[in-house]
Amino acid sequence: MRILFKNVHAADPLQGLDCVTNIITENGVIAYIGSEEKPADRVIDGGGRLIAVPGLFDMHVHFRDPGQTQKEDIITGAAAAKAGGFTGVACMPNTKPPIDSPELVKYVFDKAEETGIRVIPYACVTKGMEGKELCDYEKLKKAGIVAISDDGRPVKNAELMRRAIEMTNQNGLIVTSHCEDLDIINGGIINRGEVSEKLGVRGMDRASEDSITAREITLAASCGARVHICHVSTYGSVDIIRAAKRDGIRVTCETAPHYFTYTDDKLLARDADYRMSPPLRTEKDRKAVEEALLDGTIDCIITDHAPHTAEDKSDFETAPNGVVGLETSLAVTLTRLYHTGKMSLAKLVEVMSVNPRKILGLPLAEIKVGSEADLCIFDPDLEWTVIPEKLHSRSKNSVFKGERLKGRNLYTVCRGKIVYELDPKGE
Ligand SMILES: [Zn+2]
Ligand SMILES: [Zn+2]
Numbered sequence: 001m002r003i004l005f006k007n008v009h010a011a012d013p014l015q016g017l018d019c020v021t022n023i024i025t026e027n028g029v030i031a032y033i034g035s036e037e038k039p040a041d042r043v044i045d046g047g048g049r050l051i052a053v054p055g056l057f058d059m060h061v062h063f064r065d066p067g068q069t070q071k072e073d074i075i076t077g078a079a080a081a082k083a084g085g086f087t088g089v090a091c092m093p094n095t096k097p098p099i100d101s102p103e104l105v106k107y108v109f110d111k112a113e114e115t116g117i118r119v120i121p122y123a124c125v126t127k128g129m130e131g132k133e134l135c136d137y138e139k140l141k142k143a144g145i146v147a148i149s150d151d152g153r154p155v156k157n158a159e160l161m162r163r164a165i166e167m168t169n170q171n172g173l174i175v176t177s178h179c180e181d182l183d184i185i186n187g188g189i190i191n192r193g194e195v196s197e198k199l200g201v202r203g204m205d206r207a208s209e210d211s212i213t214a215r216e217i218t219l220a221a222s223c224g225a226r227v228h229i230c231h232v233s234t235y236g237s238v239d240i241i242r243a244a245k246r247d248g249i250r251v252t253c254e255t256a257p258h259y260f261t262y263t264d265d266k267l268l269a270r271d272a273d274y275r276m277s278p279p280l281r282t283e284k285d286r287k288a289v290e291e292a293l294l295d296g297t298i299d300c301i302i303t304d305h306a307p308h309t310a311e312d313k314s315d316f317e318t319a320p321n322g323v324v325g326l327e328t329s330l331a332v333t334l335t336r337l338y339h340t341g342k343m344s345l346a347k348l349v350e351v352m353s354v355n356p357r358k359i360l361g362l363p364l365a366e367i368k369v370g371s372e373a374d375l376c377i378f379d380p381d382l383e384w385t386v387i388p389e390k391l392h393s394r395s396k397n398s399v400f401k402g403e404r405l406k407g408r409n410l411y412t413v414c415r416g417k418i419v420y421e422l423d424p425k426g427e
Contacts, residue, residue, distance in 0.1 A: 008046030028416030055087025067096025117319030307395030
């Protein structure tokens with residue numbers, strides 16, 4: 001099957017590509033890039049307006065499979081990813097049971113095969129995510145994992161974490177850390193501050209995040225190893241990471257669109273769909289996160305796609321943390337950062353496609369002749385409203401519900417196949 005993407009604005013900073021051109025894919029690879037219009041089995045006309053970038057990659061999602069497939073499974077999670085323009089995701093191991101053995105890693109890889117995109121499981125730092133005994137990283141690496149994490153249930157024992165960072169590094173893996181001191185959290189459900197006081201609910205003090213961010217960086221520095229900090233949400237963590245990078249410590253980090261878009265004012269509605277961990281914080285934090293993303297302190301945008309059923313989210317105070325995000329990430333980034341002139345297209349590709357793959361040591365998606373055809377083709381100007389019921393994810397707990405966004409993924413191409421296309425009715 002030969003597909004001609006005609007008159008698309010191709011943007012791939014690694015190839016120095018930023019122009020309107022024709023791209024032909026055939027037999028799974030990019031066969032031609034240039035001005036000629038060659039015959040093809042299918043022609044998609046970009047009208048000089050549609051933008052083609054290397055397929056997006058989200059290095060932090062939760063697909064709840066095995067164990068909680070009423071919230072999401074690998075197939076529905078991948079459907080959400082494809083709709084969002086992602087050709088690859090790395091999913092966190094806090095499933096039931098947690099991914100801590102080669103057998104469970106194989107379960108994810110096997111089920112992912114039919115999705116048409118790359119779904120790569122993380123494995124746990126500690127067996128059963130119990131924070132007691134380290135997993136066998138060598139065996140897990142052989143099973144195909146590229147990173148480990150106890151996301152959702154942080155490792156409390158610092159010495160255990162230090163050994164994990166050191167041993168994963170020796171095995172060519174990386175630890176990604178959910179920085180949260182649960183003793184400081186102490187039952188808190190939203191950011192600790194004016195809003196938590198107004199609502200009369202227990203707050204999550206920012207020190208819970210900052211102290212563990214500092215701890216992980218200190219531990220990584222002590223053994224000269226790499227570490228990756230998950231979902232940065234505070235100005236304090238931003239400052240700590242910026243200083244560490246300046247000092248040459250091998251730290252990378254990520255944030256999610258909700259942290260550079262919203263503040264804890266959203267919680268005044270007492271709607272659990274706005275609750276996640278770490279929580280939405282203040283304008284000072286939001287601004288710091290946005291600045292850090294633009295100046296390179298924050299390396300990538302992730303979604304922390306965390307599906308929960310409407311029933312799970314029905315009670316504001318007792319609902320579990322987490323929001324879905326795969327289907328809105330690109331559109332929110334375009335709306336908030338690209339269309340406002342703050343972020344270039346090249347930078348967007350860097351934080352949503354290049355850097356996450358680099359951090360995990362995965363092959364990059366590239367727009368060049370001979371490369372596997374791995375693309376996200378979007379309309380930067382298409383305006384749409386986020387209607388949760390229309391999302392592909394099995395769960396609808398979107399923090400962007402009702403939001404009017406500008407820019408939308410139209411085609412996701414993975415291994416040369418169109419694995420998703422937006423239907424003409426926009427659904
Ligand atoms: Zn987390
Ligand atoms: Zn997470």
